[in-house]
Amino acid sequence: MRYKLNEPKMLADITEGTAIIINSVTGIYYGINYFGTAIYENLLSGSTVDDINLAVASLPGVPEGTEDKIRAFIDKLIDFEILVPDDSLSTRPATIDPVIAQADSFTPGCKDYKDIQELLFADPIHEVDADEGWRPEK
Numbered sequence: 230m231r232y233k234l235n236e237p238k239m240l241a242d243i244t245e246g247t248a249i250i251i252n253s254v255t256g257i258y259y260g261i262n263y264f265g266t267a268i269y270e271n272l273l274s275g276s277t278v279d280d281i282n283l284a285v286a287s288l289p290g291v292p293e294g295t296e297d298k299i300r301a302f303i304d305k306l307i308d309f310e311i312l313v314p315d316d317s318l319s320t321r322p323a324t325i326d327p328v329i330a331q332a333d334s335f336t337p338g339c340k341d342y343k344d345i346q347e348l349l350f351a352d353p354i355h356e357v358d359a360d361e362g363w364r365p366e367k
Contacts, residue, residue: 232307232334233315241311243270250311258342259309265302265331265337272312276323278303284323287338288330295335302337309341 234241234250241250248261250267261269271281282296306312 230314231275231277231316231318231320232303232312233318234273235310235313239311250283252310256343256345258345259311260340260342262333262336262338264333264335265339267325267329268299268302268337269306269324271321271325272303275321277291277316280320280323281325284325285330285335288325288327290327290331290335292335297341298336302339305339311339314329 238252238254239250240253242247243249243266246263246266248266249258250261251258268281272278276284279302282299285291285295285299303312305316
């Protein structure tokens with residue numbers, strides 16, 4: 230199975246090796262650690278879960294249970310509706326930097342944050358009409 234970002238619902242950016250993803254419907258945002266971001270980028274490039282697990286298994290110092298952690302991480306991205314299936318992507322072998330994997334102890338992570346939900350929806354840009362544009366209250 231291959232995956233893509235659930236656009237336009239999810240807005241994503243990768244900055245300094247970490248992914249930040251915002252759910253434009255709920256206002257919840259997600260932060261992904263370095264190792265998780267490497268996995269996420271591989272998924273968006275067309276790598277399958279098996280491709281990623283093979284690439285990680287070839288790295289030095291991989292602890293037991295890492296494959297299960299990777300599968301649980303990807304399941305979390307699907308549960309959060311960040312990723313949706315897309316088998317139209319061409320398959321690409323996965324590449325994982327061992328330094329990044331080791332820095333996060335081979336544990337991909339994704340945390341959801343709800344602390345700015347109200348701020349995101351208080352922004353008047355959400356009050357844009359498709360035909361008339363933004364009309365501030367008078």
